[in-house]
Amino acid sequence: MPPRGEHSRTELKALILEAAGTIAESDGLRGLTARAIAQAIGYSPGTLYNMFTDLDDVVVQLNTETLDALHDRLAAVVPSGVPEADVLALARAYVGFARERPRRWNLVFEHNPADGRELSEHQRARIEDLLALVAAALEPLFPASEARQRDHAARVLWSATQGITALAGAGKLARAESVDGMLRGLITYQLRGIAASSEHPDFEVP
Amino acid sequence: MPPRGEHSRTELKALILEAAGTIAESDGLRGLTARAIAQAIGYSPGTLYNMFTDLDDVVVQLNTETLDALHDRLAAVVPSGVPEADVLALARAYVGFARERPRRWNLVFEHNPADGRELSEHQRARIEDLLALVAAALEPLFPASEARQRDHAARVLWSATQGITALAGAGKLARAESVDGMLRGLITYQLRGIAASSEHPDFEVP
DNA sequence: AAAATTATTGAACAATGTTCAGTTATGGGT
DNA sequence: ACCCATAACTGAACATTGTTCAATAATTTT
Numbered sequence: 254m255p256p257r258g259e260h261s262r263t264e265l266k267a268l269i270l271e272a273a274g275t276i277a278e279s280d281g282l283r284g285l286t287a288r289a290i291a292q293a294i295g296y297s298p299g300t301l302y303n304m305f306t307d308l309d310d311v312v313v314q315l316n317t318e319t320l321d322a323l324h325d326r327l328a329a330v331v332p333s334g335v336p337e338a339d340v341l342a343l344a345r346a347y348v349g350f351a352r353e354r355p356r357r358w359n360l361v362f363e364h365n366p367a368d369g370r371e372l373s374e375h376q377r378a379r380i381e382d383l384l385a386l387v388a389a390a391l392e393p394l395f396p397a398s399e400a401r402q403r404d405h406a407a408r409v410l411w412s413a414t415q416g417i418t419a420l421a422g423a424g425k426l427a428r429a430e431s432v433d434g435m436l437r438g439l440i441t442y443q444l445r446g447i448a449a450s451s452e453h454p455d456f457e458v459p
Numbered sequence: 460m461p462p463r464g465e466h467s468r469t470e471l472k473a474l475i476l477e478a479a480g481t482i483a484e485s486d487g488l489r490g491l492t493a494r495a496i497a498q499a500i501g502y503s504p505g506t507l508y509n510m511f512t513d514l515d516d517v518v519v520q521l522n523t524e525t526l527d528a529l530h531d532r533l534a535a536v537v538p539s540g541v542p543e544a545d546v547l548a549l550a551r552a553y554v555g556f557a558r559e560r561p562r563r564w565n566l567v568f569e570h571n572p573a574d575g576r577e578l579s580e581h582q583r584a585r586i587e588d589l590l591a592l593v594a595a596a597l598e599p600l601f602p603a604s605e606a607r608q609r610d611h612a613a614r615v616l617w618s619a620t621q622g623i624t625a626l627a628g629a630g631k632l633a634r635a636e637s638v639d640g641m642l643r644g645l646i647t648y649q650l651r652g653i654a655a656s657s658e659h660p661d662f663e664v665p
Numbered sequence: 666a667a668a669a670t671t672a673t674t675g676a677a678c679a680a681t682g683t684t685c686a687g688t689t690a691t692g693g694g695t
Numbered sequence: 696a697c698c699c700a701t702a703a704c705t706g707a708a709c710a711t712t713g714t715t716c717a718a719t720a721a722t723t724t725t
Contacts, residue, residue, distance in 0.1 A: 281571065287713060297674050365487065365569055372630060408636055409644045416622020425578060430614055434662040438615045446648030449655040456640040493682060503705050
């Protein structure tokens, strides 16, 4: 049976997420209330609970969309084959994305789902995709037999970039180092260290 | 005029922060309500507002205490003079602290103070102290004339460690790499890269 | 046309942060 | 010894939150 309103079920879901995104961007998690969303789309609060179990659920799905958008952005970076340049380009794309929508991006980390609620499979897959982009950029530095080490290095670089973006972005680093300078410091030395190493230990099997 | 209750003003403040810490540790930010704190210390909710302006204020001061404790922990690490060993020891102390009180540590980053409320001077100073410990461990790698570069490297390492701890700790890294393995990957290559560089560019002045 | 079905409402509930007039206890002044 | 100015503390009140659910309204099926 078609909906009585002007929007189908899926349209409404998209509407809600869009409104939630807008509110999150302007007011952060604090302003992201059920009533605010409902009012923004011209429905009553109860309607949200037809397609979302929770407000938490709304945030989780919003974060999933954010990760999707981030992935699209990073996937658009065209590799040059030079690891240092490619990793830096990916990191800059990451930071650029985070700086354009700071609050919305922050929500991905600010929001701790209630106990027992796990990361969705879709979200895990997206993160895996993102890491694959970094790993691909590192390809020339590792022989084919060292795929594990290459993936490990990608994870380290990814987490480190995330840390730099988070701390510097939130102004939690006392002096105001530029994010870009820190990224270059990280990537330059990290890749130089890898390149300077004749063999690459498996840090997970000590 | 002495207090009418059994606790002085400062004692009460400490009591509140202690109760807040306990609640935060067991229930996270979600359980940290004014009434829960009040009940835990046997006072009425209104009492909190005599020594704290806000619940936000309670969280901020709790986070300050957390940073103090973290600093104490890292300051207790005795340097050996070998940069790689010392930085790794600091990073491990950091991670160890975070793993012992995961929710409480998480609060430092999970909590975004309302707009306009800045990081306190005391908190900035604590962070600066922490960075100084890392910078000291890097001392042997940089000539005295390159203090800026050394501090920069310390900030990068610190942020990266934070990123690794946060992502791996929250299980947001798909596969379960060990935190320790990632720390070793980070530090090994970063310091090797620094050591392998005959000159150290100032990444803040490109 | 009637019935069945479903989307949507909006009133209700419990719990939250926060305020503040009022109550109670204390210490100093007379 | 009495009082009273002062500070500490209460607890009831208010607005706002997430969430539920009987009632309503609109649409499709019969």
